[in-house]
Amino acid sequence: MRVPRAGARMKPVRPLGLFSSLKLELATIIVTATAIAFAMCWFLLKFGWSGWIAMPLTLVVALSFTYYFSRGLTAPLRQMRDAAEAMAEGDYSVRVDLDSTRHDEVGQLARSFNEMAEELEHADQMRRDMVANVSHELRTPVSALQAMVENMADGVVEPTPANMESILNQTRRLSDLIAFLLDLSRMEAGAASLNIERFDVGEFLDETVEPLEIADAGHAHDIRMRVDGDIMMEGDQDRLRQLFTNIIANALKHSADGTTVLVEAREDETHGTVVVNVINFGSQIPVSDRSDIFRRFVKGKTGPGTESGGTGLGLSIARWAAQLHGGTVKVVDDARGADFEITLPKYHISE
The missing domain is CATH 1.10.287.130 (Signal transduction histidine kinase, dimerisation/phosphotransfer (DHp) domain)
Known part of the structure; x- marks a missing residue:
């Protein structure tokens, strides 16, 4: 069963678009229907109609009026029912056809439903891509x-x-x-315990870079370190080593043989953070791609139309490790090349 997309069906009449509350809309319909019934009944009785005929006819007109206009109020609910049945069968592309000017409770529910459907469709696509x-x-x-x-x-x-x-x-x-x-x-x-300890950032980065230099043998990359003074911070070294290993390995992967990768570390005393920049000279990452590269299974390009290989998980896990520490990883503008900036708090705050 498939629910038509927006524009595929005629919209039920909804003349009460000025109200932002479903209660007011229903109350208005009921009051209007009652007034019509009263006026019609009075008119028919005045002109000599029998009460046994006037009353049923008045009720039919009032109920018809209420049904006709209430359908426009509840149409999104029927669509959500049909869409939920379609989603239960695996079709996550369905959406509720909704008037953009509708702001009552049903309209808000329909918008939330469409947002949920989009998230489920994205999650389903991610699952397919992952497999x-x-x-x-x-x-x-x-x-x-x-x-x-x-x-x-x-x-x-x-x-x-x-x-x-x-x-x-x-x-x-x-x-x-x-x-x-x-x-x-x-x-x-969301299960990740942290073993928090205090350590020297410069020594930690040296220990992290050393195995990468050994593994990089044959590509002649030069990994340069610049640490601004003695920087001490708190964190889980194993998780942070995942973070920096993935970021630096990514920089090496996207650097031509014989080029330099620069790792700069400094302390931001104003914000109480440690900032580390990993730069591979020459290459740049388009602004439009800077958020996508941190998504799972998204692989970078080594050239036009050429994927870099690998799992497409490294940068996603790097961002996760940073977030575990209350930090961030992002690509920043730098004329020298692709610049990944890692910002981590100096002191761990237990939740």
Whole structure:
């Protein structure tokens, strides 16, 4: 069952659009119907009609008037009933056809219903995208592993250190994807405990960057650190390491070989925050894409029409880790290149 979109059906008459309350509209209809019934009855009796004829005729006219005009008031309720039945069958594209000038309780309910339908449609699309993306991301390393192991079992290739390293890389990719999915499930459930401790930001960033530099071997990226003095803050180092690892790894992924990625950290004493900027020189992110890149399973572009690869979860998890600490991650304008600005409170406030 599918409910027609806006404009696909004739709208019931609703002449009382000046009222912003359903009670006033119903009261007006009832008072008007009563007045019509009284006037009609008086008129018929005055001209000699029998009361046994005048009264039923008057009631029919009054009820017809009430029914005709009340249909316009309750039309969105009927549409919501039909739309709810369609949504129960999996069609989330249905909407309630609503007059934009209607501001009574039914109008407000219909607008809320349409907003809910849009959210459900978006969530359903995200679910479909997630299944498709996860299936693809799992199939690629599993297929590669299967092919390499089968070739070794058949004696086609030798278990050389290079081949074993290739297998290890695929298993690491699978492990990373599983870790991302576990983080995603925690993010969806809102379940994430924080182990708060005080630490030095400069030392923490050094420890975070070191394994990234090792993993980046062969691309000749130069990760430069600029920390403005000794900065101490409170937070969960494991969660924050996820945050900075994903942001810096994203910068390395979108930087040409042999280029520089700059990590700048400073303290904003006015607002009691620590601000870290991760900049990869040369590339820029269009303003229209800056909010979308933090959505789950949205992948960046390494070139025109070319996706960067990966899971499309890294930046989403980075934003989640920042929000757990009451902080933010956003892309800011910077003539030097793509600039991800992470703002975190220096001191953790327990809820």
